[in-house]
Amino acid sequence: MERGRAVLGPALTLIHTGGAPTRSVLTGALGVTRTTVGAITAELEALRLITVDARPAGGARGRPSHRLDVDPQGPVVLAAQLHTDGFTLALAGLGGRIGQPLDLPLRANDDPRGTLRTMAEEAARLIAASPRRCVGAGLAAPTPVTEPDRLAVISACLGWPTGTPIGALWEEELRAAGIELPPGVVPAVANDANLAALAEHRHGAGRxxxxxxxxxxxxxxxxxxxxxxxxxxxxxxxxxxxxxxxxxxxxxxxxxxxxxxxxxxxxxxxxxxxxxxxxxxxxxxxxxxxxxxxxxxxxxxxxxxxxxxxxxxxxxxxxxxxxxxxxxxxxxxxxxxxxxxxxxxxxxxxxxxxxxxxxxxxxxxAELPRPELAGAAELAWEPVLADPQLVAG
Missing domain, CATH: 3.30.420.40 (ATPase, nucleotide binding domain)
Incomplete structure (x- = not known):
């Protein structure tokens, strides 16, 4: 099963992006045996990440194959988008499925920490109202964000100082608001255009x-x-x-x-x-x-x-x-x-x-109605797509 565990992430990514609608397609895409794919999908199902249809459907050559989909009741991530005059929050499942967005204004002349604190507090309320577990958080920001130190640069449109540590502040305020993510998962932040591109590539016009x-x-x-x-x-x-x-x-x-x-x-x-x-x-x-x-x-x-x-x-x-x-x-x-x-x-x-x-x-x-918000969700899912076992427990 070591080989199977090594491809858990690639398998989940294929299902997440619609590239493997059945076990037979997943078998071909991963280049592993049907037995290995059976074990992979069973583990992903046990983690509440996907569902496996118990009734096989016809495959490409007429061979029945079990349909695969993301679990509609499985974990979610927090997707957040910061605008120049407000912010948007939503909970997002796998498969590019974004819940009802919540659009809220920002207080005038608020500093970066105050802005992110307001977002984190509203996010905590959104998460608390959902029965689904939150396993990640991503923020799309209208500014370039450096890697790996996560600093906001050229952020004049926000009225923030150049070099604002947006990543560290976002992480601190989420923690202060009582939002707990699985061990090893760090709240992420990136430029909104980059994230929109990622979302359109996985689920939209760039597929x-x-x-x-x-x-x-x-x-x-x-x-x-x-x-x-x-x-x-x-x-x-x-x-x-x-x-x-x-x-x-x-x-x-x-x-x-x-x-x-x-x-x-x-x-x-x-x-x-x-x-x-x-x-x-x-x-x-x-x-x-x-x-x-x-x-x-x-x-x-x-x-x-x-x-x-x-x-x-x-x-x-x-x-x-x-x-x-x-x-x-x-x-x-x-x-x-x-x-x-x-x-x-x-x-x-x-x-x-x-x-x-x-x-x-x-x-x-572009095809997605809110590509930046969808991209924030993709950013939040990245650790889980790399290692699905992060959601265990």
Whole structure:
């Protein structure tokens, strides 16, 4: 059974991501015997992580095989997402199954510890109200997070000092709120764009991609992330894929970094407002109105959408040249730009990318309704996916 225990994690990961719906598929994917897979699935079932259908269904060659699924009553993890003006919490099971999200505001002018304390206290109430055991906690933050010291950098959008120890504070406040995780499981925190990419790769539009580039935008700025062979590429210190500082228009808008035409200011919601002739600080509802107007045939709105789409395409092309991904997934705002310029955006990427003429990289809209929150859940599940026996007891 030593060989079986060594593949417990890979087996659970395959079931978690939908890659092994039956025992026969799992047997082929792991390259082990049917007897070994029987022992593996029995142990995962005993840990309340999966269920094994007692009634075999037809296999690929007509051979009956037991269906596998995640246990709907098994353990959960805490998924948390920090925004610039609030936070979201949810409990998440395996299989990318996110419970009802809880959206709450933050107190004005709160410091980092106060913010994370508020989140931890609300999380404790959420966990206490659930009959399912919590075995992990993940936080998606709107800032780059260094590895392995878990410091928040360039966190001006939160009003936090550069180098805030967000990982240590998150861990301390969860513990102070009475949230106990299994031995060896540490509450985790990472950049929200990175986590959204991980979630889309496992459960969304990036499924089955080998090299996945994810491009997203929040209220301000543009973020990127790369998943290679199922793993996030975060660089030597967790700060890779900060694509927002790419120059896409040398005569463009002034960026906070002091230069002009960075992707951060040329391809986010404020850029669309500016292209339409509105102040960058206009309500975000105006962004939706411009996108809607473009689809309805409003010329000024369409020109604004195309203006931003061209600059987004230039930025994506530059990253594609360096990384050579086989798929690009776009977050919500950029997916709307793709819908508004379905030919122009892909054509810009193909024309500007060095290898574009030899096979344009597919651009796909994100599929998950809350990819950052789903990514926080994936981060929280990582220790259990690596060693399912952590949930024993």
């Amino acid at each position: 089955d991609a080998r090299h996945l580039l994810y491009v997203t935008s929040g209220h301000q700025g543009v973020g990127g992330a790369l998943v290679v062979d199922g793993r996030l590429h975060t660089g030597s210190a967790g700060l890779a894929l900060e694509i927002g500082q790419l120059t896409v228009d040398p005569d463009g808008l002034l960026c906070r970094c002091g230069r002009r035409g960075c992707l951060d200011v040329e391809a986010g919601p404020p850029a669309l407002l500016a292209a339409y002739g509105l102040p960058a600080a206009a309500p975000l509802t105006e962004v939706d109105a411009i996108l809607t107007g473009s689809r309805a045939g409003d010329r000024a709105a369409r020109e604004a959408v195309e203006h931003v789409a061209v600059r987004l395409g230039r930025g994506i092309a530059a990253v594609v040249d360096v990384l050579n991904p086989d798929r690009v997934v776009l977050g919500a705002f950029h997916s709307a730009l793709l819908a508004g310029a379905p030919e122009l955006l892909p054509a810009t990427v193909a024309a500007r990318a060095h290898w574009g003429a030899y096979g344009p990289v597919p651009l796909s809209p």
